[in-house]
Amino acid sequence: MREVAVTGSDGAVDIRNTLQRMRRRGGLPVAFGGLFSGSRQFRISELTGTTTNSLRGLAITPGNGLGGKVLTMSRPISVADYPASRAISHEYDAAVGAEGLRSMLAVPVVVRGRVRGVLYGALRQPLLLGDRALTAAVESARELERVLESELAQELAVREEAQRLLTEARQRRGQPPGPQWEPSAEETDPAVWEEVREAHGDLRALAHRVPDRQLREEILTACSRLARASSGRGRQREHRNGGPGVELSPREVDVLACVASGATNSTAAERLGLRPETVKSYLRSSMRKLGAHTRLHAVVEARRAGLLP
Known part of the structure; x- marks a missing residue:
């Protein structure tokens, strides 16, 4: 069966609100993220606290960079100095550097056992992100997961109802x-x-x-x-x-x-x-x-x- 995307008509609003809460709770000056739309890649679609558009629309591939590593490992990861970190690959250094980001964390958004997107929080100084920021990011991701789970359940119910009506109509005609x-x-x-x-x-x-x-x-x-x-x-x-x-x-x-x-x-x-x-x-x-x-x-x-x- 074709994979159901979780980015509905209100998906942008959902993630934008989540990022704003994450910044407020975690004391993070910058937050951004995106959700899958059915393909092998996801794009960073929402930004808050940024001063440029260097990250907007950036396609993140599993395994590449901080977000790509989170996609692969399905767990939160943070780095104290993104450009110098040996724990990640550096395909996206130009976009990150253009925004002036140094310390960064990323957490997965998991719906029904599958990573559906990533939320990022960042500082412009090479500092170790503390428990407050990481806890805020994880809690925000969980809240978004519950919203997406509800939307996905509704979409699947609509899909089943549509299929029932189609089948019934075909049988009738x-x-x-x-x-x-x-x-x-x-x-x-x-x-x-x-x-x-x-x-x-x-x-x-x-x-x-x-x-x-x-x-x-x-x-x-x-x-x-x-x-x-x-x-x-x-x-x-x-x-x-x-x-x-x-x-x-x-x-x-x-x-x-x-x-x-x-x-x-x-x-x-x-x-x-x-x-x-x-x-x-x-x-x-x-x-x-x-x-x-x-x-x-x-x-x-x-x-x-x-x-x-």
């Missing part, structure tokens, strides 16, 4: 229509297609709760396939596909999917995490593009255009 596709008796059953439409609406609402961009795109792609399958069915039945060339934004489709399920504007806003006024705006825009005069008419035209199942 059969395989996607091909060039010679003829609708079966089950596929022309309105009750069956109402369940497909309900699953489609649930999936679109669910997609915007997913911090993993790739998973979110997979869900929305599956939604488009469901809509196209229904559009193909409609062409067989009606020999036409209304609304040629109509393009709606993803959020306009989201709103119409909610409206199609009978949701009010306030209910749609709650499901999609939007304000009711924003829902109204999207609905007016989609109605204009579809040439529709009512909410129901807009849903009908969107189905004819292959935008909704």
